[in-house]
Amino acid sequence: MTDAAKRVQEYAAHSFHTWSRQKGWKAPLLVNDAEGIYFYDHTGKAYIDFSSQLMCSNLGHKNKAVIEAIVKQAEKLPYIVPSFANEATMAAVEALRTVMPEGLDRFFFSTSGTEANEAAVKMVRQACAPAYKVISRYKSYHGSTAASISLTGDPRRWYAEQARVTVPGVCFAPDSYCYRCPFGLAYPQCGVQCAAYLDYMIREEGNVAAVIVEPIVGTNGRLIPPPEYYPMLRRICDANRVLLVADEVMSGWFRTGTAFAMEHWGVVPDFITTAKGASAAYTPVAVTATSQKVAEFFEEEVFCHGHTYAFHPLSAAAIPAAVGELKKLMASGLPQRVAAHLKRRLYELSERHLSVGDVRGIGHFWALELVKDRRSREPFDVKADKFSAKALMTGRVAAEAMRRGVYISPWYDTLVIAPPLIITEAQVDEALAALEAALEIADREAVDSGAPACHSTEYPAPPTG
Numbered sequence: 001m002t003d004a005a006k007r008v009q010e011y012a013a014h015s016f017h018t019w020s021r022q023k024g025w026k027a028p029l030l031v032n033d034a035e036g037i038y039f040y041d042h043t044g045k046a047y048i049d050f051s052s053q054l055m056c057s058n059l060g061h062k063n064k065a066v067i068e069a070i071v072k073q074a075e076k077l078p079y080i081v082p083s084f085a086n087e088a089t090m091a092a093v094e095a096l097r098t099v100m101p102e103g104l105d106r107f108f109f110s111t112s113g114t115e116a117n118e119a120a121v122k123m124v125r126q127a128c129a130p131a132y133k134v135i136s137r138y139k140s141y142h143g144s145t146a147a148s149i150s151l152t153g154d155p156r157r158w159y160a161e162q163a164r165v166t167v168p169g170v171c172f173a174p175d176s177y178c179y180r181c182p183f184g185l186a187y188p189q190c191g192v193q194c195a196a197y198l199d200y201m202i203r204e205e206g207n208v209a210a211v212i213v214e215p216i217v218g219t220n221g222r223l224i225p226p227p228e229y230y231p232m233l234r235r236i237c238d239a240n241r242v243l244l245v246a247d248e249v250m251s252g253w254f255r256t257g258t259a260f261a262m263e264h265w266g267v268v269p270d271f272i273t274t275a276k277g278a279s280a281a282y283t284p285v286a287v288t289a290t291s292q293k294v295a296e297f298f299e300e301e302v303f304c305h306g307h308t309y310a311f312h313p314l315s316a317a318a319i320p321a322a323v324g325e326l327k328k329l330m331a332s333g334l335p336q337r338v339a340a341h342l343k344r345r346l347y348e349l350s351e352r353h354l355s356v357g358d359v360r361g362i363g364h365f366w367a368l369e370l371v372k373d374r375r376s377r378e379p380f381d382v383k384a385d386k387f388s389a390k391a392l393m394t395g396r397v398a399a400e401a402m403r404r405g406v407y408i409s410p411w412y413d414t415l416v417i418a419p420p421l422i423i424t425e426a427q428v429d430e431a432l433a434a435l436e437a438a439l440e441i442a443d444r445e446a447v448d449s450g451a452p453a454c455h456s457t458e459y460p461a462p463p464t465g
């Protein structure tokens, strides 16, 4: 065994692997370098980062402008208590005000998406008391701490519940998931029941303070609701005096083509929570952005929240640099061109692979949902399989892609196609070639029922008249 391999084993033996039973974590890949869309293991093997790590490295790796901003801040003022102003946090607030939707212009800085949501829940519950309930959706992830995991619909919440660390007052609404509509309906005849039901739910439930949504669901499927969904939800929230929280931790920062995904519907929420792309993952930083109305509430009320590392200058220093680089990149036209290419290529790929049931997404944010049978839509694996001992099909395909030099993050039913926004058409093609070869593993276990792949986020026009 090499020295490096021994140290990796020691490392694994003395650290906790996230979201996993520990006994399976013996020899994680040792990554030594990363540049552009690639990262490199200790042998020098290159991997295309086709999921932007955890859908956060939106600018790819080793962006000079962001690194320089962090280094300069580290040399000047790496830390100061949050109650002082400093150039880094001031510049970060200025940068945020250039990208946030109009009206969302009061910010709290923390260091993770989890904390951004935790802060939002506390603010919601203070501002809306005695109403305290928050409606979330099953297909969601909002973070790992008590309130944020309670808001989470995916199987990670089940373990937190068993550990009795979840908080009361969270209800789950049906998802807007057209490929497997929870109402068994089809758009547009459905009348967007998934939105309409929220009105019923809020009125029947009582004491509802807020609805939290990932505008385009991230880890749990790149689910894009029909065009009417968010305008309806905004009206429902307003009519019931309920706040709307948009968790843009993953969907923000131009991943879907706009600064924030909610812009696709022209809807302004009462809160945006975000992290990941805010620094393009160069520093841990997160933002809870609120409307003036929420901000005004705290003029007289105590905002009873904070952390030692709230408004951390080193974290904040990456924000203006990342915003600048992202704006430059979007102005170049490259991400828009590549997004169109990626969509076309993914749709073509779905024609060649029996196991691809649905291809859905937008921008640089796509899902391939794998199924055994396109007609019945029978999945290979379900939610309850996620933490079982079973080798999930998505995991097997992702492992083969990795062997072929392409990193793709798998969930229990989908593969996450979310490359950095700097990727070129040729690099997309290179990654897709490896993915196509890997998909043969799933194709071999799929049946040919003659049904085509679905492109469930290509919504037909709503009925007129």
Ligand SMILES: Cc1ncc(COP(=O)(O)O)c(C=O)c1O
Residues within 6 Å of the ligand: 054, 111, 112, 113, 114, 115, 117, 141, 142, 143, 144, 214, 218, 219, 247, 248, 249, 250, 251, 275, 276
């Ligand atoms: C939509 C969403 N919200 C919240 C979080 C939690 O963010 P973090 O992992 O930075 O705590 C994530 C993480 O993936 C996320 O995707």
